[in-house]
Amino acid sequence: MRRLLAAALLTGVAACACSAPEPPRSAAPSPAPARPVALPAPTGGRPVGSAVLHLTDGSRPDPWDESMRARQLRVTLWYPTEQRDGPRAPYMSPKEAEPLLTGSGMPATAAGTLSETGTHSVRDAAPAGRGLPLVVLSPGFTKPMSTLTSLAEDLASRGYVVAGIDHTHESYATTLADGRVAGCLACDSSGDPGFRAGLVRGRAADVSFVLDRLTSTYARLIDSGRIAMAGQSIGGAAAVAAMVADRRVRAGIDLDGTTYARIPKGGLSRPFLFLGTPQHVPGGPDHSWDRDWKALTGWKRWLVVAGAEHQTFTDVPLLAEVIGLDPLPGMLPASRGAELTRAYVAAFLDLHLKGRRQPLLDGPSPCCPEVTFPAQ
């Protein structure tokens, strides 16, 4: 599946994550247009609401478009709610699905079906609860935040407020406040030296700004002392960068992302989880986790999921049929990938933000033979 998915939706991310991705195998479009799918139901007990915020940071220009004097960010919130009924939040708009597909080298014919993917969040429902822990999510390069919806909804159903950031111009499609869909300007320079180091630094600034806003706007709902961040691919690398830059981020998760931020000499003592594919083993081709593992001085785990590929931690395998991708034999079934991702991410957050013991993180578990602990 790695190759197959890399071929289609995901070239940009794959290229970002591994120093040298294997050459893509071409994916034949499926013969008949697939029907829309629904994401797996959240596993926590709480109903989930979702709302979109458009935030503007007037203190700095957009890093990719010099004509934009302020950084505009689209933030999607997922949170527990009392409201079980009501229209579901859209997965993404057709106007977003189309550039995402074409930008990824796929025919845009599936755009309509992709945008009809079923979510489990009640649109604009009133949040319920107070003093909840907050998790910031950051997607892979060229991907909209929607690609982490399955994880976001699951965390919200477990009592977290989730803030997913669309980092404008770092995705093929970001709908801005005025309705315009901004494209991937950062893609222009993605091969430049230092591009990724600069990008994660910019994302860290995005995160700090979003935290400023959310902790003041939702001062009752969010416990500003319990904030973590998780991301896939370069979004995971951004979690390291955000923790280095902002002490409010108490814990971080990197889902298979090569890391680029420089951890200061004294090390980073807050909890961190590396969750990766078999490409990310200690001593493997990407030296960045080995390098940073030594600089992580607090609670840490390095977990490898057998049969996973770079997108296993996102919604992409769940949507493979819709966008016309056939999984390769030997890869984790999409639903299993989502299950493991949700379980380990939630275990880490429950341990560090809710103080609940998590045997899942102590070592290999009978439930999850795919997950190994290759580094000590």
Add this chain to the structure above:
Amino acid sequence: MRLATAGAALLLAAGCSVPAPPRAEAGFPACSPPSGSLTVTPTTIDVVGQAYGCILADSQVDGREVLTAGFAALVRELNRGGRDLPEAALPAMTGDRAADWAAFETRLRAIGDRVPALRADLAAATLEGMAAALGEGHARWERPPEIPPDHHDGDGYGLGLRTNAGAALPPLFVTAVDGGPARAAGLRPGDVVESADGELDAVYPDARPVRLRLLRPGTGRRWGVTLTPAVYPRDPAALRVVRSELLGDVAHVRMTGFPPDAADRALRAISRLRAGHTLSGVVLDLRGNGGGSSTEAVRLLSAFVHGAVTAHECAADGGCDGVWTDDTVPLLGLPLVVLVDHGCAGACEHLAAAVKGLRAGTLVGTRTAGAISGPARPFRLGNGTVLSLSARRHLGPDREVVDRIGVPPDHHVPATPHDAAAGRDRALETALTLLRP
């Protein structure tokens, strides 16, 4: 040389714009263009043999000369290691390519068996010697650079300074301080390097300290400092290959290389600056541009001139092909000034020579590097390394040789320590004056 290598690396990044590989010589493994991931293993004698086959298949060179040069390099390496051997004599070369290789290979293996620890180093030295036999710039054997363990994306390695080394005019001075040891020691642009007892452009793992004698002309201060090469962070914004800004009514576009899509990036930048502005011209700043894809350089040039031959690529037998402008690129209809210096190499010089020869714009600055031997064809060797061969020579639009000569600018505006210290960019000022309506 270093610049040319940087250019080649960019070209390799293009990866796939490679002509059909030459047929392999009988008895040698096939030569194929590079593809896929880079996993490099130690150099073996088989890899040397493969390189020999690629060289013979791609050029008219006498195989005996190639093998002799390779063996001479092997002997030097052996002596450097203090391990001369009775077996280390070149067997008789007959002119039969396969038989000569067989004799050569047998001798190489015998030597390798005597000093197994040196085997890979000796094979590498031999291959380098064979490549050098084709003449400066005509063959390059590229191995991925070693990466320091504490390296982060965008980091630099070395002393953290740039100088005007390579420029025709003395004195040698610091043109930019990028960070690292030089910044920590308080060096500034404009500081004159009166002496240095080591390599100013150290490449990892070279970590030998360099003692510098410096003069700061503004104050007359003279002092000594010892800098040790190290990994240091650089400003990612400054590392972008294409940067653009509006200076009055002029689009100032800086390009540090010609990676694939470089032309489109530069042209998009110009059109963004043009939106809502009436531009009076374009300054294309190619100082320090190490080259890359000539296709990209030609596409960019084609926004300023159509229907012209930008260069000639000539085979050893004298037959030449013209490299035409890409007339599918819309003309911008704007006056052009190109800034060049001794760091402009490879594809950058292709563009510079064409701008000058075709009068597509004005060149300002100092003479270019003179490092454009000809179009390189990269071939993947068995251990994951790449051998780039350029059998054909590059000539400018008037069939002038550019390699080793460089392109002299229309307006000679050299950088000086005084200007560097003051942060003054006289070449850019000249360009803006030329474009003033």
